[in-house]
Amino acid sequence: MLLSPAILALILVSVTVSLMLLLASGFAIQIITLWDINSGSEQQLVLERRTYLISTLLTWAFVAELVSLLLFVYNAESMSGQFVGAMCATGVLNVNVWGWPTLFLKMIVFFSGAAWLTLNYLDNQGYDYPLVKLKYSLLLLIVPLVIAEFVVQLLHFQEMEPDVIVSCCGSLFSSESESVAAGVAGIQPRIAMLAFYVSGLAMLLSGVWFLRRKSGGILFAVMGVAVFVISMIAIVSFVSPYIYEHPHHHCPFCILKSGHDFAGYFLYIPLFVAAVLALGVGVISPWAKVPSLAASVVKDAPRLAWLSMALFAMVYAMSTWMVLSSSLTMQGVWW
Amino acid sequence: MTKFIRKQRYLIDFTLSSLLRRKTKNLGLLLVYTLIVFILASVMLFTHALRSEAGIILQESPEIILQRMVAGRHALMPAEYLEKIGRVRGVVRKEGRLWGYFYDYATKSNYTMMAAPDKGLSNSEVIIGAGIARVRWLGIGDFISFNSFDGKTYTFEVKEILDSESELVSSDLVLMSETAWRTTLGVPEGYFTDIVLSVRNPREVSKIAGKLTLKLPDTRPILRDEILRTYDSVFAWRQGITFVLLAGAVLAFVIFAWDKASGLSAEEKREIGILKAVGWETGDVLHMKFWEGGIISLSAFMLGYLAAYVHVFYGSAVLFEPVLKGWAVLYPEFHPVPFIDGMQVATLFFFTVFPYTVATIIPIWRASITDPDTVMR
Structure with a gap:
């Protein structure tokens, strides 16, 4: 202790x-x-x-x-x-x-x-x-x-x-011999990247559907949580190696350090907030039929959805930019 | 959104003026709160500074120190052990060191005596640490005498005084030539105090240490990383112990805060009653009360932290120095590098603001549900 x-x-x-x-x-x-x-x-x-x-x-x-x-x-x-x-x-x-x-x-x-x-x-x-x-x-x-x-x-x-x-x-x-292992096992970067962008697109579509049809709030929340989990995996699997410029360094915490320009905060803060907001949409949108709540559901749910999508977009933009601006080249190895 | 912000602004405005209306009560609370933050923050900032100072100093030290053990005690290292080690792959440098302690009756303190062959000192010259220079009133060119192990007295000329940057380790240090060291301290030729080895690749250090224990079973290698790790846990532990000891103070503060928050004066109760009568809701009163707590917490936290910062980094932490630094006659005067990190602030938050808030929730809620008619009657 x-x-x-x-x-x-x-x-x-x-x-x-x-x-x-x-x-x-x-x-x-x-x-x-x-x-x-x-x-x-x-x-x-x-x-x-x-x-x-x-x-x-x-x-x-x-x-x-x-x-x-x-x-x-x-x-x-x-x-x-x-x-x-x-x-x-x-x-x-x-x-x-x-x-x-x-x-x-x-x-x-x-x-x-x-x-x-x-x-x-x-x-x-x-x-x-x-x-x-x-x-x-x-x-x-x-x-x-x-x-x-x-x-x-x-x-x-x-x-x-x-x-x-x-x-x-x-x-x-x-x-x-039994000292602590310093690594996190990451899944195949190629699969992670595919899942990352496909799930992002799916979430965007479900968001647009929700905003236009005023239904499917729960689907949006589920997508939000899924994208959150997939993004976390993606950060471990391929975003952080690009930030470290080292193909075998997968740590999700070291990107929070000053040595890597605090890159982690730019990913985690919007990601967490976006996931919370998406969850919020799922929590409040089913109650539009309750008379005393209808007004605030109609007002708040789209607002949360917009904000959540904007923040998710920020996460995608940030990680894409981090990958593109990195000096690490993995063509032919990862894809 | 703007409506929300405007509402909060008016609430803060109201809260500030209501705080100022009860100056003495709130100033008392603020003072105690600031004091708690100050004490805890000082402990944290100071131990952290010591920890990082130790790290900085050890960066320069060799990777492995090899000591000979006889009957479980540290003994002199025969010089032939250097040859016995032979060539170990990965070791870039190995040498025997000569160092020891010397008790000075005049100042009633211990000096660390060390042979420094690379300083080019003649047999009658020494380099001394700033702490010794202070207690013996010495300057460059002055003379200092040491009683040798066999009762003779040798006098040395001070050639140089070590600068105060490294004072935490060099305050009590005396550097001399090898011959002078052996003559004064009585260690015969052919023996060293210990052996140090420099290793280039940090991953090889423990392997090399393992090889050394196989070759020289009566020695123990001490790794630099081990020393750093130990310092880390020892300082963290001391900090923890101090916090546990201060837990009583925090608890007293929590009780004080609870008491202040629940003991509303008749005037305050009437104020809440009037506010509710003119249309405030329970939620609004709660908000107002939390702004009150927030303003007091924030001010106390900032003031306390700032005071601790000044105390530690500009006042050398005069209040706790003896407790946390250990006991010694030759106090090093050291000025730690100012440093603040998120973890410290978060920890401090949980030791001060969090207990305060939790302690005041129930009293505040009690106050906010007051019915207007019962207090205005």
């Missing part, structure tokens, strides 16, 4: 967020069983007032999750000096089996949180809170994820043993 401030902070955040969500879920159960918008009882009034508290709590919880995702990556990066063979964050995540699951869980929690907040926003637009029971049932599904993240992250940090000097150096050489 390591006792550095960043690790303490990450554990502190997980504990606090888990507690906040447990508190919220207790309330969610009350809402699911007792909510009755037509009642004027004292109990209903208390419940209505408490929804304010819960949405505030959750907004903060998910903001904290986002920052902790960043901190987790930064921390992995900074700890790479403490393990034999770990050159960057990848090596630290490979230190034990819990590293990557923690990262993925953090991302899933972030996306489900964002989706939930969008639904919450939409629901608050309607005077009669038509989605309140659904909203709080969904919240109950996020709670296990957050707790799983806490546990997995704790295991990840607890099973870390830094390679420090021992009085007899024998242990170092014996452990070198």
Whole structure:
């Protein structure tokens, strides 16, 4: 177990967020069983007032999750000096089996949180809170994820043993054979590139369809999530080697460093925001038939879709430009 | 969008004037908050500076240090071990080093004595570190005496004083010729303190270290990377321990913030009541209160961080130096390179702003659901 401030902070955040969500879920159960918008009882009034508290709590919880995702990556990066063979964050995540699951869980929690907040926003637009029971049932599904993240992250940090000097150096050489691998396996660049551009085109088409026909919002969201996943694979598989100008360097974290002009931020920030917005379209577009929500669905869904498509286009433009302007030439090898 | 921004602007405007109306209460909170940020940020900036300083210094050091062990203790290295090593592929340079410690009764401190054959010193000349020059009031051309191991006194002329850039390591350093070193410290010819090896390809270092332990089973190789790794974890650990010790302070601050936020005065309650009576919704009051928290947090964070920055990089971290640097008589005066990174800021955010926000959510919500008629009655 390591006792550095960043690790303490990450554990502190997980504990606090888990507690906040447990508190919220207790309330969610009350809402699911007792909510009755037509009642004027004292109990209903208390419940209505408490929804304010819960949405505030959750907004903060998910903001904290986002920052902790960043901190987790930064921390992995900074700890790479403490393990034999770990050159960057990848090596630290490979230190034990819990590293990557923690990262993925953090991302899933972030996306489900964002989706939930969008639904919450939409629901608050309607005077009669038509989605309140659904909203709080969904919240109950996020709670296990957050707790799983806490546990997995704790295991990840607890099973870390830094390679420090021992009085007899024998242990170092014996452990070198099982030192952490620094690589991420990438899939064939040719396949990744094909999938990257084809899925981008498909997403664009589904976006245009949604904007013209006002239907297929869920399809758009699914496409958005698919493009997000494929883009991540593509970044590992072929975009980052072009940025590093090295055909075997696939690390998705080193592109965040100053040595590579912080290229990663230009890819990840629009990519994450675009995926969140696409998810938002999927979350709000099915409710156009609810009378109290119709107006805001008609107003907000196309807006989110536009923004999401613009940001996805930015990701594609950025990565294409990064590939074209790189000095690495892979014609005849990759394609 | 513009409507949203305009609304927030008016809210901030209102919040600022309402904060200024209760100056003393908010200044007290701001002061405590700033102090917490200041302490934590100082610890972080300072340990980080020490860590990077150690890294910078070790960049220049040889890749492998070979020490001889006798009965589990560090012993003198016979010179024939250099031949015994022979030619190892990948080693570009190997040499025996002579260094040791010397206790000076006059200043009650330890000096590091080292032979520097490449400095071209005569047997009566020394080069000293800036720390020694300070405590013994020495300048170039002055004389310094050392008692040798057999009780004789030898006097040396100070030829040069090491510049203060490398003071963290050279503060207590005395460099002399090999003969002078052996005469003063009593290490006979044919022995060294240890052997250093330079390796060109970093990937070969551990292989070479493995070969050395096979050839010379009574030695232990220490790798530069190992030292760096150890420094990294030791400093991170010290930082962590300091944070755990300061957790009490953070907790006290959280309780303080909770108390401040929940103990609304009658006047404040009336204010919220009036706002709701003139048409504000619960959400608006919540927003206003969060802007209040946001403004206080941001100011405290910036002020605290700035103060810590000045404290560490311009004031040499006078408050914690003895704790974090270790104990020594010859304090090096060192000026760390200013450095800020995102990870530090994010960590600090989670130790200060995050607990504050969490602690104030429930009190703020309580205040915002107040009914106008109950408080204005």
